[in-house]
Structure formats: C-alpha cells, structure tokens
Amino acid sequence: MMIQETLLTPSPSPSDLLRYLASHPAPSAIARNLWLIPAVPIVASGLIALLKQPRRKPASALAIGSLSFSLLFSLMAFVHVVAGWVRGSVVREVVNLTWFQFGSARVDLGWVLDPLAAIMLVMVSFVGLLIFIYSVGYMADDENYTRFFCFMSLFAGAMLGVVISNSMLLLFMCWEIVGLTSYLLIGFWYQKPAAAAAARKAFITTRVGDIFFLLGIVWLFSQTGTLLLYNHGAGSLEGLALANLLGAHGGLGLTAAGAIGLLIFAGAVGKSGQLPLHVWLPDAMEGPTPVSALIHAATMVAAGVFLIARVYPLMQIGTAPGGTTASLTVVAWVGTATAVFAALIAIAQNDIKRILAYSTVSQLGYMMAGLGLGGVAVGIFHLITHAFFKALLFLGAGSVIHGCHDEQDIRKMGGLRADMPLTFAAYAVGMLALCGFPIFFSGFWSKDGILEAAQHSTAIKGPFYLLVFGALLTASYMTRQVCYVFFGYWRGHGSAHESPRVMTLPLAILAFLALVLGFVGTPAWPWFQAFLENRAARFDLHAFVQPGLGMLMLSSSLIVFLGLGLGWRLYGNQSPQPEAPDALEQSAPWLWTPLRDRLYVDEFYRATFIALYLWLARVADWFDRRIWGGIVAGVAWLFGLWAQLNRLLDVYWVDGSFDKTCEELSNSGGLLARVQDGRVQDYLRILAVAVIALAGILIWSSRP
Amino acid sequence: MTAFPSPLVGYLLVAAALFAIGLAGALVRRNAIMVLIGIELMLNSANLNLIAFWRFGLHPQALTGMMFAIFSIAVAAAEAAVGLGLVISIYRHTGTTELDKVNRLKG
Amino acid sequence: MSPVFYILAAITIAGGLAAILLKHLIHAALAVTVAFAGMALLFLQLDAQFVGFAQILVYIGAVAILIVFAILLTRGAELPKEGVFSKTWLAGLAIAAGVFAVIGWAVLQSIDAVPQRNAAPAVAVRDIGNALVGRYVLPLEIVGLLLTSATIGAVIVAMHERERAR
Numbered sequence: 004m005m006i007q008e009t010l011l012t013p014s015p016s017p018s019d020l021l022r023y024l025a026s027h028p029a030p031s032a033i034a035r036n037l038w039l040i041p042a043v044p045i046v047a048s049g050l051i052a053l054l055k056q057p058r059r060k061p062a063s064a065l066a067i068g069s070l071s072f073s074l075l076f077s078l079m080a081f082v083h084v085v086a087g088w089v090r091g092s093v094v095r096e097v098v099n100l101t102w103f104q105f106g107s108a109r110v111d112l113g114w115v116l117d118p119l120a121a122i123m124l125v126m127v128s129f130v131g132l133l134i135f136i137y138s139v140g141y142m143a144d145d146e147n148y149t150r151f152f153c154f155m156s157l158f159a160g161a162m163l164g165v166v167i168s169n170s171m172l173l174l175f176m177c178w179e180i181v182g183l184t185s186y187l188l189i190g191f192w193y194q195k196p197a198a199a200a201a202a203r204k205a206f207i208t209t210r211v212g213d214i215f216f217l218l219g220i221v222w223l224f225s226q227t228g229t230l231l232l233y234n235h236g237a238g239s240l241e242g243l244a245l246a247n248l249l250g251a252h253g254g255l256g257l258t259a260a261g262a263i264g265l266l267i268f269a270g271a272v273g274k275s276g277q278l279p280l281h282v283w284l285p286d287a288m289e290g291p292t293p294v295s296a297l298i299h300a301a302t303m304v305a306a307g308v309f310l311i312a313r314v315y316p317l318m319q320i321g322t323a324p325g326g327t328t329a330s331l332t333v334v335a336w337v338g339t340a341t342a343v344f345a346a347l348i349a350i351a352q353n354d355i356k357r358i359l360a361y362s363t364v365s366q367l368g369y370m371m372a373g374l375g376l377g378g379v380a381v382g383i384f385h386l387i388t389h390a391f392f393k394a395l396l397f398l399g400a401g402s403v404i405h406g407c408h409d410e411q412d413i414r415k416m417g418g419l420r421a422d423m424p425l426t427f428a429a430y431a432v433g434m435l436a437l438c439g440f441p442i443f444f445s446g447f448w449s450k451d452g453i454l455e456a457a458q459h460s461t462a463i464k465g466p467f468y469l470l471v472f473g474a475l476l477t478a479s480y481m482t483r484q485v486c487y488v489f490f491g492y493w494r495g496h497g498s499a500h501e502s503p504r505v506m507t508l509p510l511a512i513l514a515f516l517a518l519v520l521g522f523v524g525t526p527a528w529p530w531f532q533a534f535l536e537n538r539a540a541r542f543d544l545h546a547f548v549q550p551g552l553g554m555l556m557l558s559s560s561l562i563v564f565l566g567l568g569l570g571w572r573l574y575g576n577q578s579p580q581p582e583a584p585d586a587l588e589q590s591a592p593w594l595w596t597p598l599r600d601r602l603y604v605d606e607f608y609r610a611t612f613i614a615l616y617l618w619l620a621r622v623a624d625w626f627d628r629r630i631w632g633g634i635v636a637g638v639a640w641l642f643g644l645w646a647q648l649n650r651l652l653d654v655y656w657v658d659g660s661f662d663k664t665c666e667e668l669s670n671s672g673g674l675l676a677r678v679q680d681g682r683v684q685d686y687l688r689i690l691a692v693a694v695i696a697l698a699g700i701l702i703w704s705s706r707p
Numbered sequence: 708m709t710a711f712p713s714p715l716v717g718y719l720l721v722a723a724a725l726f727a728i729g730l731a732g733a734l735v736r737r738n739a740i741m742v743l744i745g746i747e748l749m750l751n752s753a754n755l756n757l758i759a760f761w762r763f764g765l766h767p768q769a770l771t772g773m774m775f776a777i778f779s780i781a782v783a784a785a786e787a788a789v790g791l792g793l794v795i796s797i798y799r800h801t802g803t804t805e806l807d808k809v810n811r812l813k814g
Numbered sequence: 815m816s817p818v819f820y821i822l823a824a825i826t827i828a829g830g831l832a833a834i835l836l837k838h839l840i841h842a843a844l845a846v847t848v849a850f851a852g853m854a855l856l857f858l859q860l861d862a863q864f865v866g867f868a869q870i871l872v873y874i875g876a877v878a879i880l881i882v883f884a885i886l887l888t889r890g891a892e893l894p895k896e897g898v899f900s901k902t903w904l905a906g907l908a909i910a911a912g913v914f915a916v917i918g919w920a921v922l923q924s925i926d927a928v929p930q931r932n933a934a935p936a937v938a939v940r941d942i943g944n945a946l947v948g949r950y951v952l953p954l955e956i957v958g959l960l961l962t963s964a965t966i967g968a969v970i971v972a973m974h975e976r977e978r979a980r
Contacts, residue, residue: 679812680810681809681810682806682807682810682813683806683809684733684734684900687733687734688734688909691730691909691912691913692909694916695909695912695913699916702919702920702923706923714819716925717819718856720918721823721826723917723918724914725826725830726913726914727910727911727913728827728834728910729830729834730910731834731906732834734900734903734905734907735834735906736834736900737896738839738890738898740881740885741834741842741898743881743884744843744846744881747850747877748830748834748849751849754865755856755857758857758860758865761860761862762934762935768935770941773865773942774942774946774953776862777865777942778953780872780873781960783872784876784961785961785964787876787877787881788880789964791881793971794884795887795888795971795972796971796972798888798889804888804890
C-alpha cells in the first residue's frame with residue numbers, strides 16, 4: 004500500500020504540471036472541499052449572532068442544520084478514506100495554499116484528510132449534533148438561548164478546523180478560537196461571579212500552555228522553514244525535516260525534535276488539563292451541562308490528545324529500538340500522574356459534575372499515557388470511546404440536574420432509579436463503560452489497550468501499576484456516585500421527574516454507541532488500530548490466546564469488580580443525610596480531608612504564582628503611579644512653570660512695555676496739551692523764542 | 708556818543724529797541740488792548756526799519772521801501788480796527804479783557 | 815549822528831517804555847501816541863515826508879483814537895485786582911531782551927557791509943503817486959479790498975448780537 008500525497012499549488016510550466024499530475028493524482032472532490040466542514044458551522048454562528056434574541060427556533064435550526072451538514076460531509080469523507088484504505092490506494096490527501104509570502108518565507112494554510120482526521124471529524128460532529136439536540140430541551144428555559152447556540156456553533160466549527168488542519172498556524176488559530184469559545188461558554192451565565200471567575204481561570208491557565216505551544220510552533224517553523232505538516236516530503240513531519248530536527252540541538256541535552264515536542268506537549272497539557280494545569284477543568288463545570296459535555300468531556304479537552312497524535316512523528320523520531328524518546332517518556336509520566344491524582348480527588352467530591360470533571364481529567368491522563376506508551380492508535384481509541392461515554396455521563400448528569408430542579412449536590416439526591424428510569428439505564432451504561440466493565444462495554448477494550456501498552460513497554464516501567472491502581476479508584480468513585488444518586492432514598496426537596504424525549508433520545512443513542520464501539524478495537528479484530536496505522540486488519544480470535552493478553556484481561560476485570568464491590572460495600576443502599584459524614588470520611592478522616600480539598604493545588608498556586616503575580620502587579624502599579632506618573636506630573640509642572648514664566652514675561656515685559664509706551668505717549672500728549680493752554684500770550688512767547696532761534700541760526704551761519 | 712559808521716546803524720538799533728519794547732509789552736501785560744498796543748509798536752519799528760533802509764540804501768528812486776512802509780501803515784490800521792473790534796466783542800461775551808481768562812482754545 | 819536824531823530816538827523809546835509800563839490804560843494809550851509822534855518825526859528826519867504825514871494821520875489820528883475808544887468800551891480804566899503784569903513777566907522780558915540781543919547782534923555783525931549813502935533822495939509826491947498807480951497798482955487794489963473787508967469785518971465782529979442767535 005502506498006501513501007501518496009498530492010499538492011495543489013501553482014507550478015512552473017504546463018509540461019511540468021502534466022508530468023507532476025501523472026505521478027501525483029489530484030486530491031478528490033471531497034478532499035478539496037473539506038474546508039466546508041468547519042466553515043459551515045462558523046458561518047452559521049455568524050448568522051445566529053445577527054439574529055435578535057427572541058428568535059429561538061431559527062437559532063437552534065441554524066446550529067443543528069449546519070452541524071448536520073458537517074456530519075453528513077464528515078461521514079462521506081470517512082467512507083471515502085475507508086474505501087481508499089480498503090483498496091490500498093490513497094490514504095492521506097493534502098490540500099495546501101499559500102496565504103502570503105514575506106521575503107523567502109511563506110505562510111501556508113492547508114488541510115489534510117487521513118484516517119486520524121476522518122475519525123475525529125465523525126466523532127466531533129456526531130457527538131456535537133447529539134448535544135445540540137439535547138440542548139434544545141436543556142436550555143429551553145434560558146433567556147440567552149440564541150447566544151448559546153451562536154457560541155456552540157462557533158466552537159463546533161473551530162474544533163473541526165483543528166482536526167483537519169495541516170498547517171501549524173491554522174491549527175493554532177483554530178486552537179485559540181476553541182479556547183475563546185470555551186471561555187465564552189464557561190462564563191455563559193456571567194452574572195454569577197463564580198462563573199466569570201471560572202471562565203477567566205480556564206482562559207489564563209490554558210494560555211500558559213499556549214505560550215509554550217506557540218514557542219514550539221515558531222521554533223519548528225524556523226528550524227524546518229515550513230508551517231505545513233505534510234507536503235509531499237517537504238512538510239515538517241516528513242523525512243527531510245525530521246532528520247534536520249533530529250540533528251539540531253535543542254538545549255538541555257535534547258535534540259530540537261525533543262525540545263519542540265515538549266513545547267507542543269506543554270500546549271496539550273494546558274488544553275487537556277494534565278497535571279500542573281488541570282485546575283481549570285473542575286471549575287469549568289460552572290457552565291451549562293451541555294457545554295461541559297461537549298467541550299470539557301468529549302472534544303476540546305481531547306484536542307490536546309489529538310495534537311500529540313497529530314505531531315506524533317515529531318515526538319517519536321530518534322527512538323532507539325526497544326526504547327523511547329524523551330518527549331514520549333514525559334508524556335507517559337505526566338499522563339499517569341494525572342490519571343492517579345485526579346482519580347484520588349474524585350473520590351471525595353460531592354458535586355455530580357465535579358466528580359465527572361475529575362474523572363475526565365483522570366481519563367485524559369490515561370489517554371496521554373496511552374500515547375506515550377503505546378502509540379497513536381492506543382491513545383486515540385480511548386479518546387473515541389471516552390468521548391461517547393463521557394458525553395453520555397454528562398448528559399445523564401444534566402438530565403438528573405434538570406429532573407432534580409437544578410440541584411447538583413449528590414447528597415441531596417437518591418432513589419432516582421425509580422423516578423428516572425431511562426436516565427438511570429443510560430447512566431449505568433456510561434458508568435460501566437467508564438469503569439471498564441469487561442466484554443460488552445467499550446471502555447474495557449480501550450483501557451485494556453492502554454494497560455497492555457504499559458505492561459509491554461520496556462523503556463518506561465512504573466506507569467503500569469499506577470494505571471491499574473487508577474482503574475481501581477475509577478470503579479470506586481463511580482460506584483459511590485451512582486449509589487448516592489440513583490440508589491437509596493430521596494433526600495432532596497420536591498419530587499424528581501424524568502426528562503423530556505428531546506433529552507433522553509440522545510442519551511439512548513450515546514448509550515448504544517458506548518456499548519458497540521468497543522468492538523471495533525478488540526485484539527481479535529483490531530480494525531481501529533489498523534485503520535489508523537494504515538495496515539491490514541484481520542479477524543483472528545486466536546489473538547486472545549496470546550500469552551500475556553488473557554492474563555491482563557482477567558486481572559483488569561478483577562480490578563474492576565474489586566472497585567465496584569468496594570464502592571458498594573461503603574455506600575451501597577445507604578443514603579446518609581447531607582450533614583452526616585461520608586463513610587470513607589468516618590473510617591479514614593486523615594485521607595478524606597486532603598482529598599476533599601483537592602490536594603491543595605489551587606491553594607498552592609494562589610500562594611505562589613498568584614501571590615507573585617499580585618505582588619508584581621502592585622509593584623507595577625506603584626511604579627506606574629509614582630515613577631511614570633511622577634515624571635508626567637513633573638513634566639506637567641515644568642510646563643506649568645514655563646507657562647507662568649511666559650505669563651510673567653508677557654504681562655510685565657511685553658504688555659508692560661507696550662502699556663508703558665502708550666502711557667508715555669498719553670503723558671507726552673498731556674504734556675504737549677499743556678502747552679496749548681488757549682492763552683495767546685503764551686503762544687506769542689513761543690513764537691518769539693522761535694524767532695530768536697531762527698535768527699540766531701541764520702546769522703551764525705552767515706558769518707564771514 | 709560814539710560815531711556810528713553810518714547813521715543807518717543808529718536807526719536800526721532804535722528800531723530793534725522799539726521792537727523789543729513792543730514785544731515785551733505784548734508778552735508781559737495782561738490786558739488784550741495792551742497786547743494790541745505792543746503789536747502797533749512792533750509794526751512801527753518795522754516801518755522805521757524800512758524807511759531807514761530806503762533812505763540809506765541803494766536805489767532810493769525805486770521807492771520800494773517807502774511803498775512798503777505805506778502799505779504797512781494801511782494794513783496796520785486795518786488790523787488795529789479789526790483787532791479792537793474783536794476785543795470789544797470778547798469783552799461783551801466773557802465780561803473781561805484779560806487774556807489769562809480767555810482760554811477757550813485750551814487744548 | 816546829529817543830536818536831533820538822539821532826541822527823537824529818546825522821545826520815541828521813552829514813549830514806548832511808558833506805554834508798556836504804565837498801569838492806567840488811558841495813560842498807556844497817550845504814551846503810545848507820543849511814541850507814534852516820535853516815529854513820525856523820525857520819518858521826517860529821514861526825508862520820508864509823505865510817510866511821516868501819513869503816520870500822523872493814520873496812527874495818531876485813527877489808531878490811537880481807536881485804542882482809546884476800545885479802552886472806554888471795555889472799561890479798561892478799571893484796574894484789575896491781580897495787577898497788570900502777568901505772573902510770568904520775567905520770562906517775557908527775557909525773551910524780548912533776547913530778541914533785541916539777536917537783532918542787535920545781527921546789526922553789529924554786519925556793520926561793515928552797511929551802505930554809506932548820505933545824500934537825500936530827491937523824491938516828490940508825484941513820483942509816489944505814479945508808483946502807486948503804476949508799478950504798485952496791484953498791491954494798491956488789494957489793500958483797498960483789504961480795507962473794505964476789514965471795515966466790514968470789524969463792524970460785524972463788534973456789532974451787538976440779536977438775541978435770536980442764542
């Protein structure tokens with residue numbers, strides 16, 4: 004099977020073009036028009052923004068319609084790529100454009116259609132569409148309905164843009180738009196100070212990651228000279244450029260490839276909520292539940308994982324046989340640490356959405372660990388299955404919240420199994436999928452893939468045991484949550500009711516998929532992995548009898564049962580009152596309190612970075628007010644002084660001299676007027692004097 | 708009594724003295740009529756000057772000096788008439804003939 | 815210089831001095847008449863008989879009378895309270911002295927260029943008459959005009975005004 008890439012840029016001469024086209028067939032119509040997939044929802048978002056607020060039906064119709072179109076087109080693209088894969092012909096199609104040129108450098112944009120992109124396109128548009136439909140019911144009572152759909156549509160378009168982007172610049176631009184819409188949607192109810200603060204926190208925390216990401220992009224561009232990832236051998240993820248990156252030095256004993264890989268991973272750390280920058284995800288639950296489902300469970304947070312998968316050749320280059328690169332090691336360890344850390348905290352939370360948020364952080368850690376330990380297919384498989392069952396769980400939680408009249412504390416729920424049967428059924432499917440219940444639930448297969456990769460990794464040893472421990476914790480906290488919410492008796496006020504069909508239907512669809520999707524990635528028929536890695540897939544039941552595999556499946560199942568049993572034992576059918584302490588709290592308070600307080604990460608940040616920042620802000624303010632303000636005031640004072648001087652000069656010297664002259668004139672006029680006193684004899688006297696003078700002169704001048 | 712080189716000098720000095728006296732009278736006295744008297748004296752001294760030069764000068768046949776003096780006398784008379792008429796008129800309007808008090812032309 | 819000249823000069827100058835120094839206006843008028851007479855005699859001495867007699871006729875016969883009339887009409891006989899001399903009489907005196915000095919200086923300066931003619935000119939009244947209507951006819955006519963307008967002017971100026979002008 005050959006991988007062929009095609010290019011659509013102007014070429015020097017007609018004969019060259021013909022020769023070129025003969026060896027490189029042009030991209031298909033689907034690939035050429037792939038840009039429509041993100042563009043249509045973005046245009047729809049713009050149109051919705053122009054609508055007036057009360058026009059709800061057109062708003063949601065535009066959003067759902069545009070995303071349906073994107074879904075249809077994505078399905079067509081997916082089928083096209085699968086067909087291509089099955090035939091063994093073109094697998095990766097690339098369309099590149101030059102945006103502008105400065106000097107000898109070019110800024111290119113482009114999109115790529117390959118298996119990774121195709122799968123992501125279908126997942127994002129499908130889950131997005133289901134959540135849009137769900138939101139019609141969930142946000143029906145909200146007065147900012149139109150604004151909601153505008154932002155959601157913009158998000159969907161930008162996320163699809165991230166997925167198909169072939170240019171680092173285009174990817175970064177869509178990445179930033181995704182971050183922006185996340186901010187707008189977390190802070191959707193901006194009148195709540197908690198929501199506004201959470202939105203700001205999310206934006207700034209992901210910004211920290213994005214700075215490193217941008218540094219990585221710039222370094223990559225300067226080192227390889229191109230922004231395109233795939234460009235018929237000239238792209239930055241292809242042979243020549245990678246060799247170049249491997250040869251160059253990146254400081255700290257790393258190659259340039261390793262350093263850039265780590266910088267790009269820093270961006271993923273921010274966006275996907277990995278360990279140091281995870282603090283924004285739980286707070287992001289201040290947004291409406293559909294937002295949490297779409298952005299903070301299924302898609303946006305998965306963008307980081309997707310990014311690592313996309314630049315995997317960069318992360319992977321320089322691997323010694325049997326070993327791994329520095330970047331992948333860091334990825335694997337950060338992922339593992341995040342998985343365990345978040346799972347520990349999730350045990351002690353009481354808000355239904357916050358438990359799911361920490362669960363998301365934990366599962367994202369699993370995905371990162373999978374990428375680091377086992378490769379693109381392992382991590383992406385878990386990403387896909389997680390998208391479906393986590394969206395299901397969030398939508399189910401939304402249904403529960405809606406049914407309990409906007410109550411989110413699990414201690415005030417209970418016994419909803421009877422009141423909300425559909426929701427319960429769907430939620431149970433999701434929960435078991437997340438825990439990794441064997442055979443029928445998709446989570447089992449995807450998580451097992453990660454555990455298998457961890458077990459077989461020769462270079463990195465520790466993560467396997469930690470990940471297993473994490474699986475135990477996952478099962479425990481999910482059981483706790485389900486027991487609190489659905490079992491026992493009702494502890495809230497009023498009564499709970501089931502949600503309308505428009506909300507339960509998407510739940511049903513997602514539940515079905517959560518069950519079925521696992522089967523495309525089982526070891527017996529690794530269709531998913533083969534599709535991604537572009538090799539043939541065979542159905543082979545003998546794969547199950549590989550030496551370690553059976554053992555692993557068995558032991559992971561046992562861990563799951565153990566976790567479920569532990570959870571049931573502690574929480575079972577009991578429904579403690581909200582004021583009463585938790586069962587774990589009673590038995591191990593020393594463990595409970597730090598876990599409930601989220602292991603003090605926020606407090607640590609507040610004491611260090613935030614305090615430093617506030618101090619810097621105070622210093623800058625003082626500097627600004629005293630020094631710069633002082634200088635400005637000083638200059639102003641000098642000017643005032645100058646103005647005063649001018650004024651004095653003007654009044655006393657200029658005006659004074661002028662006035663004095665006038666005074667002298669009028670005085671002299673007065674003096675002269677005194678001569679004219681109207682007395683004839685005085686005039687005569689003057690005449691006589693004049694005669695004397697004249698005569699004197701005449702006589703004097705005529706002396707001999 | 709020194710001998711003058713010419714009698715003319717004597718006459719000229721007398722004329723000068725009379726002129727000065729007339730001028731002094733015009734400047735010093737307060738009454739308007741006195742001023743006119745002073746002016747008449749000045750005119751007379753000028754006439755004396757003219758006749759003296761006619762008598763002792765060149766070409767007395769031309770009668771220039773004498774003519775001048777005759778006309779001067781005529782004009783002086785006319786001027787005296789008009790001037791005194793003015794003084795009377797001023798006396799009627801302002802009630803005084805003192806020139807100090809008549810300063811309506813004061814500037 | 816003949817003694818007659820000195821006597822006549824003395825009379826004239828004395829008359830002039832008296833005219834400006836006397837307090838009583840009538841006395842001053844009479845003194846100036848004496849000065850006019852002295853002048854006429856000086857003219858006669860200078861062989862200008864016609865002018866001499868014209869001087870007597872006009873000055874003494876008309877101007878002096880005129881002055882006396884004016885004094886009478888303006889009650890000049892009454893002496894003013896503050897005195898007849900103005901406050902700044904010294905300045906006037908000084909100026910007059912200055913004038914005399916300048917003219918005297920001019921005369922004495924050019925004393926060498928003075929003509930020396932001594933013989934009396936032979937002038938008849940007939941010649942004067944001829945000159946008047948001959949060479950000097952224009953000034954004659956103009957003087958006539960002047961005298962006419964002066965007369966008219968004097969009359970108008972000194973006339974009693976009618977009350978309607980107020």
